Amino acid sequence: MDQESVAPLFDRLPDGIFRPLGVANNRRYWDVLSRVMATLWGEDARAPGEEVTKTIVVRVIESCLIADDPWEGELDTPAGIQSHNIYKTFTESGWLSVRRRGLVDMVTVKPRIGMLFTTLSDFARQEPEYIGGQVRSILLNLRSVNEDSTDPNACSAYQIAAKQARQCMAHIVNTGCRVQDLMDGLVELESARDFVHGFFTDFVERVYIADYSELRTRNHPLQYRSQIIEKTYELMEDPAAQDRILSWYTEQIGKGDAEKGRAAYQRDTGQLLRLNNIEDHLARLDEEIKSANHRALALIEYKLRAPKHLDKLISRACAALYDLEEGHPALPGDVHGSHWSDLVLAKPRRATRIQESTADVPVELTDDELAMEWLRQRIKENRNVTPIKLAQYVVRMLKDMPRVSSDEFEITSINDLCCYLNLLLIASRADAPQKMRRDDPISTKLRGVRIRFDDEGSTDNKYMTHRRFVVVREGA
Template identity: 35%
Template structure:
């Protein structure tokens, strides 16, 4: 690749990466990408796992974002009708197909990660959106210190390349600042009120587009005065033995041994450093744009403060009256009637009466709604198995001999069926590797007995469930204490 050839962007990033950001809902997709980056993949997020995050964790985060703040609306102002989990999975698939997320299968789990190139690009886009006022002094100091390291032999081509890149970004920032100032003034001039113009002037012009250390740029002790030292070090690098060492570094680390490309890369870095000679031109143009913007702002404020309200309406009314008036009425440039009269004064302002407040009407539920609510509570209670319910059910069937088979457990109600299902769950979970875990919520139902799964024989069929057989064993007081 020659220096004039543009870098191959789409051989680095996925082809459809900018698809979500170019769609009708680009602002919504951008908000979700920034939230995922801050929580999972960004520099402020915790260290991500090596294999990535489970897909369900990413979609759960998307559901949480949509539940807290759902910006999607159609033309009528209504939200989508699809369930929240369906929409979160659709957004996840859109990001995965576009290349913002990569999904790998680890065993039977689907793990999601953000490719490093995509993460770096997203970080640059977020940094670009958060860019504030430029501090020229900090950039000049950084360039000077890095070049000093190169001249002293404490750093190689990486410091020279970084210094050249910072000098290039500084000049580009100063050039764009003038364009921003010139583009902002016509927009501010369209303000409807003087207060709106003044607020936007100080908030946007002074707060966002102003250079942070603009007032100190022309002082003798400002680091900008050190640009002569920077240019002297650049010339020293170009004419001394340091050039051969840096050329070897470029050839080894950046161009894979291509001497011609290494020479072009080194010349480009030195040329960018020499461009600092033109910084006075950029600052002079910026000063002129600033002065012109200040003059326009002061003239606009002076006009707004001195001119009467709705001056154009008054002028049109006066012209229309002069055209339709009689000749004898145009002798004096005054309105008809007395010049000083109480009727000419503006009437006093009257506050509108306060709107009477009323409490919200309370609507009592109907008997049918109360009956349905009571029925739903009874249904939920009948299906809930508490330790007391389990103790009563087991106590009816477990004899003093110490064990009972599941075929001997009778089922006469919904509560009995739910207790039987819970015992079957305890048997299945206790039979797996490691046994029943202590933090398992179902383990609190085991009080004075244990459940053992029986593998041999036919499954037990009690008319309601056909499931593996299990046996209940009564625990002795000593076993209960050790358990």
């Protein structure tokens, strides 16, 4: 791996920044640090970089210890001395920065340390993300690259779109990983109540409903990815746009180096084009969701059907096998000393029953049964709308006119009503995108005419009330 591709993490952070988080009391230090950051440099408090006196910081730490001591009495040190020790640990490790102002010590949090704390907090919470806005933002950023060709900073939207595309792909992949982690943690719960609560709270509400279910609807947030791919290729094939983008990458990213600028541009372009292969990641996510559902249903069924404390009884029985001597009456016989084999624990096989064929008995239908069958066939035939029947109905209504509205259609039979409903359905499909209409079996049933809704008025006949649609001959 190239040394330049390795993130210079420890060049930007103090050497001992992770020392409080790597000791035995790491959870307690993180608890106190989170409370201090929320109180003094939180969203409704100071911004990172603003200073506060040492006395205030120690007082906040002491109030945290008094209100809810994370050490829970394990240390006999008084709260005042303990708060000073914790303050010293945070300053020596680099979480807090101290500057002398005359006779007063002023404490602050550097912006990059505040950014690290925010990143760790967001990672720890793992709140569900909604990628619909990101996908739409990618498309809008790509469109803005050419909207103002005179503004050189407009090309920065290309880099922003690439970063958002990388985040979307990572979100799809991470959702599958989150499903695995959640299920691995849930299956370790002993209580069926805790498992069911965790399954429907953590898995169904936070993962399935917030993320996955939207990806399986017609208006899913990834429906714009084809437009994103087309816009990316359009910018690549436009010499003027590509020159502007490369110039911006050379100046801003490569700092004058054309090779670095071109490499960064190609890397971001690859991130955008990766959206074209997102179906593979969605397929793997489908498998993870399906596997999680199967595991959950099997475990819930086992918890509900198994007798109380069955797991403990099985564990005791297995442990007792080591204490019993061979030949003991409690041990199964004729197993040759093997009590854990699949031969002993498996269910006995049952002999398959041979299916004997029976002779066909001719059945004679009565006149009433024949009449009912003929009536059912007539009902099915009258309600069946084939392309030929639909075309004949439209020709009969059009006559020699170039266009006809739904107000002028006549409905004289059940088949006419079914054809009329098909025309109404085809008109509703006209609002769908062109790519979806191309392969729609309903929209392709009728050729030679265009069917669309009229923006003004509605049709009110004796069967229904709906938006007025118009049937127009092609070329009219």
